[in-house]
Amino acid sequence: MLIASLCRMGSRRSSYLYYRLNSTYIRRMRYLFELKEDDDICKQAYNSGSFFLFYKLSPFVQQEGEMWLAPRINVSDLKRLLKKFKESEERIEESMLVGCSEVCTPYFALDLGSLEKSALESELNGSFRELRKAFFLLEEEDRSLISKAQALLRWHDNNRYCSKTGQPTVKNLAGSKRVCPSSGAIYYPQMAPVVIILVTDGSRCLLVRQASFPKGMYSALSGFCDVGETLEETVRREVAEEVGLEVDSLCYSSSQHWPFPNSSLMIACHAVVDPQRSMINVNKQELETAQWFSNEEVEEALRMEPKLSKEQTGSLSFWVPPKQAIAHQLMQEWVKNTFHIVQKSSCQSWPQI
Ligand SMILES: NC(=O)C1=CN([C@@H]2O[C@H](COP(=O)(O)OP(=O)(O)OC[C@H]3O[C@@H](n4cnc5c(N)ncnc54)[C@H](OP(=O)(O)O)[C@@H]3O)[C@@H](O)[C@H]2O)C=CC1
Numbered sequence: 001m002l003i004a005s006l007c008r009m010g011s012r013r014s015s016y017l018y019y020r021l022n023s024t025y026i027r028r029m030r031y032l033f034e035l036k037e038d039d040d041i042c043k044q045a046y047n048s049g050s051f052f053l054f055y056k057l058s059p060f061v062q063q064e065g066e067m068w069l070a071p072r073i074n075v076s077d078l079k080r081l082l083k084k085f086k087e088s089e090e091r092i093e094e095s096m097l098v099g100c101s102e103v104c105t106p107y108f109a110l111d112l113g114s115l116e117k118s119a120l121e122s123e124l125n126g127s128f129r130e131l132r133k134a135f136f137l138l139e140e141e142d143r144s145l146i147s148k149a150q151a152l153l154r155w156h157d158n159n160r161y162c163s164k165t166g167q168p169t170v171k172n173l174a175g176s177k178r179v180c181p182s183s184g185a186i187y188y189p190q191m192a193p194v195v196i197i198l199v200t201d202g203s204r205c206l207l208v209r210q211a212s213f214p215k216g217m218y219s220a221l222s223g224f225c226d227v228g229e230t231l232e233e234t235v236r237r238e239v240a241e242e243v244g245l246e247v248d249s250l251c252y253s254s255s256q257h258w259p260f261p262n263s264s265l266m267i268a269c270h271a272v273v274d275p276q277r278s279m280i281n282v283n284k285q286e287l288e289t290a291q292w293f294s295n296e297e298v299e300e301a302l303r304m305e306p307k308l309s310k311e312q313t314g315s316l317s318f319w320v321p322p323k324q325a326i327a328h329q330l331m332q333e334w335v336k337n338t339f340h341i342v343q344k345s346s347c348q349s350w351p352q353i
């Protein structure tokens, strides 16, 4: 309560003292925590909030010159909009908390899918675009907030009933959980952990194609974690399952929230296999094909614009995901740090069982 009140305080002195007590980051995280924990504080926060709008899970976007933005509207504009469409202001309580600015302006997301789409678009002077398109147009901050917002909106839409009692569940105002009033069961938004692995044999890296990929696109190998597995076990199993290779060592790179088709936490790793045992045996139930590529080939593919590369008739017969996908980042790391990987110095050895 104190944190939220201080965040809202206008006096220079209290802001100064508060700043001295906490870094901006800690202050923001504590503020968001309170909004998630306390419906009253969250309800008050609507008044100073900025709202991302969605239409049936498609985010509202605007183009400004070359730039694409996901505009946020303030609460008075939102109330005006709802009034114009003869909707009650209570609809605001359907919003999900998705973050806050440096100065603790809370960001919410609201889906107006029950209203008329074209009328909304002309009123707002922009359009609702599928996330699969908007994701690659938006800059980092908007992209991440919009992805989180869509994941939350989808999860709430899919979890409106208690799986134990069949009764409707109720969301807390921030949207960080749903509760079944009759059984007391609490449900939290979930995402599935997925490993994404760039396998190398020292001099080459392995890229794969699923039949569902766009024509010519190769990516890193990936797979969902099974219940009960460690990250290392998933990496080892997925590589064995999909391409019939045994991982000797691996290292963690980074992670990414991936909203498609459902919310996944992509956990990116580099994995090393023995070059003497690098014969690929593709599991055709999972993959269309898998192939070893040289450093030069991957470097060239990374330099190409994905859109251009589809039409390109140059020496390369493949292209790779754009920079927004963590697979791209893994390939960049591999291209820049090949020798690092060869020496296995940063890769944790496989534990002896
Ligand atoms: N950001 C990036 O760079 C990349 C992201 N990805 C993402 O990674 C995810 C996983 O990749 P993929 O290689 O297809 O995974 P897997 O190799 O594990 O195989 C996919 C299969 O797993 C089953 N499955 C679906 N959902 C789940 C789940 N939540 N838990 C367990 N099993 C599930 C489905 O089988 P069935 O239909 O038989 O039930 C599906 O066909 C995808 O969502 C993809 O979008 C992939 C590559 C790059």
Ligand SMILES: [Mg+2]
Pocket (backbone or CB within 6 Å): 221, 222, 223, 224, 242, 286
């Ligand atoms: Mg896979």
